[in-house]
Amino acid sequence: MKARIVASLALVAALTVAVSTATARTDGPARSSASKITVWLQVDAQTGWPDLVASTNQAFQQAHPGANVDVQYQTWGDHLGKFDATLAGGSTPDVIEMGNTEMTKYMAAGAFASLSADRSSFANSKNWLAGLTASASYNGKLYGVPYYAGSRVVTYRTDLYKKVHAKAPKSLAQFTGIAKKLRARNGKKSFSPVYIAGTDWYFAMSFVYDYGGTIATFSHGKWHGALTSSKARAGLAAYQRFFGTASRASKTGTEDRPQPYDVYAQGQAASIVGPAWFSCCVGAKYKGVTGQFVMPGHKAGQSMPGFLGGSDLAVPNGSNDKALAKDWIRIFTNTASERTLQAKGNIPNATNLLGNSVNERAAKRSWFVPTAKHWVDVENGNVLRTMLARILTGKDSIKEATSSASDNISLTLNRP
Amino acid sequence: MSSSPVPSGTAFAAEASLRPRRRRPFSLAGALRGSVPYWLILPVVGTIAAILGYPLYWLVKLSFQRYGLFELIQHKGVGVGWANFRSVLHDSIFWDTLVRTVIFTVANVGLTMVLGTLIALLLVQVSSVVRVLLTAGLVLVWSMPPVVAVQVWLWMTNYENGVLNYILTKLRFGNYFQHDWYASTFSQLGLVTALIVWGAIPFVVVTVYAGLAQVPQELVEAAEIDGARPWRVFKDVTMPILKPIFLILTSLSIIWDFGVFTQPFLLIGQSRIDTSNYLMGIYLFEKGYFESDFGRGAAISILMLLIVAILSVVYVRRMVRIEAVE
Numbered sequence: 043m044k045a046r047i048v049a050s051l052a053l054v055a056a057l058t059v060a061v062s063t064a065t066a067r068t069d070g071p072a073r074s075s076a077s078k079i080t081v082w083l084q085v086d087a088q089t090g091w092p093d094l095v096a097s098t099n100q101a102f103q104q105a106h107p108g109a110n111v112d113v114q115y116q117t118w119g120d121h122l123g124k125f126d127a128t129l130a131g132g133s134t135p136d137v138i139e140m141g142n143t144e145m146t147k148y149m150a151a152g153a154f155a156s157l158s159a160d161r162s163s164f165a166n167s168k169n170w171l172a173g174l175t176a177s178a179s180y181n182g183k184l185y186g187v188p189y190y191a192g193s194r195v196v197t198y199r200t201d202l203y204k205k206v207h208a209k210a211p212k213s214l215a216q217f218t219g220i221a222k223k224l225r226a227r228n229g230k231k232s233f234s235p236v237y238i239a240g241t242d243w244y245f246a247m248s249f250v251y252d253y254g255g256t257i258a259t260f261s262h263g264k265w266h267g268a269l270t271s272s273k274a275r276a277g278l279a280a281y282q283r284f285f286g287t288a289s290r291a292s293k294t295g296t297e298d299r300p301q302p303y304d305v306y307a308q309g310q311a312a313s314i315v316g317p318a319w320f321s322c323c324v325g326a327k328y329k330g331v332t333g334q335f336v337m338p339g340h341k342a343g344q345s346m347p348g349f350l351g352g353s354d355l356a357v358p359n360g361s362n363d364k365a366l367a368k369d370w371i372r373i374f375t376n377t378a379s380e381r382t383l384q385a386k387g388n389i390p391n392a393t394n395l396l397g398n399s400v401n402e403r404a405a406k407r408s409w410f411v412p413t414a415k416h417w418v419d420v421e422n423g424n425v426l427r428t429m430l431a432r433i434l435t436g437k438d439s440i441k442e443a444t445s446s447a448s449d450n451i452s453l454t455l456n457r458p
Numbered sequence: 459m460s461s462s463p464v465p466s467g468t469a470f471a472a473e474a475s476l477r478p479r480r481r482r483p484f485s486l487a488g489a490l491r492g493s494v495p496y497w498l499i500l501p502v503v504g505t506i507a508a509i510l511g512y513p514l515y516w517l518v519k520l521s522f523q524r525y526g527l528f529e530l531i532q533h534k535g536v537g538v539g540w541a542n543f544r545s546v547l548h549d550s551i552f553w554d555t556l557v558r559t560v561i562f563t564v565a566n567v568g569l570t571m572v573l574g575t576l577i578a579l580l581l582v583q584v585s586s587v588v589r590v591l592l593t594a595g596l597v598l599v600w601s602m603p604p605v606v607a608v609q610v611w612l613w614m615t616n617y618e619n620g621v622l623n624y625i626l627t628k629l630r631f632g633n634y635f636q637h638d639w640y641a642s643t644f645s646q647l648g649l650v651t652a653l654i655v656w657g658a659i660p661f662v663v664v665t666v667y668a669g670l671a672q673v674p675q676e677l678v679e680a681a682e683i684d685g686a687r688p689w690r691v692f693k694d695v696t697m698p699i700l701k702p703i704f705l706i707l708t709s710l711s712i713i714w715d716f717g718v719f720t721q722p723f724l725l726i727g728q729s730r731i732d733t734s735n736y737l738m739g740i741y742l743f744e745k746g747y748f749e750s751d752f753g754r755g756a757a758i759s760i761l762m763l764l765i766v767a768i769l770s771v772v773y774v775r776r777m778v779r780i781e782a783v784e
Contacts, residue, residue, distance in 0.1 A: 119728060123747055126527070126530065126747070126750060129527070129530050129531050130530050130533075132533070147527065147750070148527065150528075151526070151527035151528040151530075151531055151750075152528060152531055152532075153527065153531055231635060231636070232618060232635075232636060241729065241730075290636065291617075292617040292636075292638050292640075292641075293638065293641070294638055294640055294641050294730065295617060295638075295640075296727070296729040296730070298729070299612075299727060299729075300616075300618060305618065310618070359531065360531075419748065419749050422728075422744070422748040422749075423732065423733075423744070423748075424729060424730070424731060424732045425732075427729055427730070427732075428732045428734070431641075435641060
C-alpha cells in the first residue's frame with residue numbers, strides 16, 4: 043500500500059519536472075508596434091561593431107523622430123528555427139540578417155518582401171559584390187541588401203615561420219614543405235603547423251575548387267552532385283595529404299569547437315585557417331607576431347579559391363512597417379557604415395569600396411555554394427562533414443565517400 | 459498493512475466482490491453527493507484537456523497536411539491524406555533510427571534501473587553520515603540542468619585537453635592522448651548513454667530508497683530465519699513489495715529515454731549529427747524543423763507516440779500479469 047503512495051509521489055514529482063520544462067519555453071518575440079521596428083542581427087555585430095549599430099540607430103531616430111529600434115542579437119545555430127516560429131506566429135522581425143547560404147530557401151518560400159523597386163535607393167547598389175547580390179536574388183527579383191562579406195585566409199605566427207626561414211608560401215607544395223619543417227622543429231605532439239579542423243568543409247571544398255572541381259552542377263532543370271568527378275576527387279586527395287602533414291586537430295572535429303584562434307592563442311598552432319577576423323582573438327602574447335596571407339593554390343602564384351561568406355539584410359513580408367525597415371537598412375549599409383565594417387576586417391558590400399587588405403585580396407578568387415533552394419538542407423544534414431570525417435578516419439576511400447555524398451546531394455537538391 | 463500477507467491489489471478485488479450491492483431510492487441530494495468527486499476532478503481534467511487536447515488536435519491535423527515553409531507563411535496547409543505517414547514509413551532512415559533508438563532505450567533504462575536499485579540498496583546498508591553525503595551528491599546531480607551537464611561532459615571528453623584522456627593515460631589504461639570520443643557512432647551514443655544514466659540515477663535511487671523503507675522488517679527477518687540468502691530475500695520479499703515503484707519508474711524512463719533530445723543533440727553536437735547517429739527525437743527535429751517539413755514532422759511525432767504507447771502497454775501488462783499470477 044505504502045509502496046503505491048511512494049510510486050504516486052514519484053509520478054507527481056516527475057510530472058512537475060515535465061511541466062516546469064514545458065512552461066520554460068513560452069518566451070516569444072514581442073509584437074512590434076507601428077512606430078517600432080525589430081531588427082535581428084547576428085551576435086557578430088554585438089561583439090564586433092556594436093558602435094556601428096548604435097550610431098545607425100541614432101541616425102535612424104534622428105530621421106524618424108518617435109520611431110524606436112529594437113535590435114535583438116541572434117546566433118547562427120538557432121536563428122532560423124526562431125524565425126520559422128515567428129513566421130508561424132505572424133510576428134516576424136522587420137529586418138533580419140541572413141547568411142548568404144540561407145537566403146534561397148526563404149526567398150523561394152516567399153518569406154521576404156521584394157526590394158527590386160528600391161534597389162537604386164541603397165548606397166553603391168550598382169557596384170554590389172556579384173556573389174552577395176546573387177545570393178539575395180531569386181527568379182530575377184532582389185530580396186536582400188548585401189551587408190558585408192568575409193573571405194578566409196591563413197593567420198600565422200611570424201616568429202615561428204622565421205625560425206624555419208619561411209615566408210608566406212606561394213604554392214601549396216611550398217606550404218606543405220613549411221609545415222614539415224615546423225613540425226620537425228616542434229616536438230610537442232599536440233602541436234599543429236597548420237591547425238585545420240577535420241570536417242572544416244569550407245576549407246576542404248577550396249581544394250576541390252582549386253583542382254577544378256565543384257560541389258554540384260545545374261543542367262536540364264536538375265541538380266547533379268559533382269564530387270565524383272576526377273578533379274573533385276583529386277582536390278580531396280590533396281586535402282587529405284595536407285591535413286595529414288599539417289594538422290593535429292580531431293579528424294571528426296568542427297571549426298567552431300574549439301575555436302581555431304583559441305588553439306592558436308594557447309601556442310598549439312603555428313597557423314590557422316579561417317575568416318580574416320580571427321586576428322582579433324589570437325591572444326595578447328602573440329598579437330605582435332601574427333600575420334596573415336592568402337592561402338596558396340596548387341599552381342604556383344595562384345591563390346586557392348576561398349569560400350566567400352557573407353550576410354544579407356532582408357525585410358520579411360510580415361513586417362508591419364516596411365518603409366521604416368528599408369530606411370534602417372539604408373543607413374546601416376551606406377558608404378560610411380561599410381567603411382566602418384571594412385575597418386573591422388570585413389569586406390565591404392561593393393567593389394568601389396574594396397581596398398587591398400589580405401581579406402580583400404583573398405576574395406578575388408572565391409567560390410560559393412550551389413544556389414539551390416534545398417542547399418541549406420545539405421549543410422544542416424552535415425553531408426560534406428560526414429564525407430570528410432569518413433575520408434580522414436579511413437572508414438571510406440575517397441571514391442566511396444564522394445559517391446555516397448554526391449548521391450545524397452543530388453537527392454536533397456532536387457527535392458520538390 | 460503488515461497484518462495481511464496477501465498483495466493489496468487482490469485484497470481490494472476480493473472485498474469489492476464480497477460487498478453486497480444495495481440499491482438506494484433516487485434522491486437529488488444523493489445524486490449531488492455522488493457527483494462531488496466528479497466536480498472536484500473537473501478543473502484538472504478541463505485544464506489538461508485544454509493544454510494537451512488543443513495542441514494534439516493541431517498535431518493530428520498537421521500530420522495530414524503538406525505544411526512546409528511556404529504553407530507556414532501563408533498560414534494554410536494543403537491536405538494530402540496519408541502521404542506524410544506513407545513517406546515516413548517508406549523511409550529506410552526511419553526504420554534504422556527506430557531500431558537504434560529501441561536498443562538505446564533498452565540500454566539506458568536497463569542501466570538506470572539496475573544501477574539505481576543497487577545504489578538504493580547500498581544506501582540502506584551504509585552509516586547515516588555516508589548516506590547523507592551520498593544523497594546530497596545524488597541530489598546535486600539531479601538538480602543540474604541537462605544543458606549545463608552537457609557542457610561539463612564536453613569539457614571532460616575534450617579532444618585537445620580533456621581530463622578524461624589525461625586520467626586514462628596517467629592510470630596507464632593505454633595511450634589516450636588526443637583520443638577522439640566522438641569518432642564513431644558507438645562511442646558517441648555510449649557517451650550519451652553514460653550522461654543520461656548518470657543524470658537519471660538519482661531519481662531512481664531516491665524513489666527506490668523511499669520504497670525500501672516501507673519493506674516490513676519482520677518479513678525480511680522471517681525469510682532470513684527460514685534460511686533465505688540475500689538474493690532470495692530481495693527477489694521474493696523486497697521485489698514484490700516494490701513492484702509498483704519499479705513499474706512506474708521503468709515506464710517513465712522508457713518514455714523519457716525513447717524521446718530524448720537535449721543530451722544527444724548537444725553532446726554529439728549539431729555538426730556531427732547525421733543519419734548514422736540519429737535517435738528518434740533528433741530524426742523528428744531534423745526532418746520537421748531543419749527541413750521545414752512540419753507536416754511530415756507531425757506524422758513522425760504521432761508515430762513516436764504510438765510506439766511509446768505500445769512499448770509501455772506491453773511492459774505494464776507484463777508486470778500486471780506477473781502480479782496477478784503471484
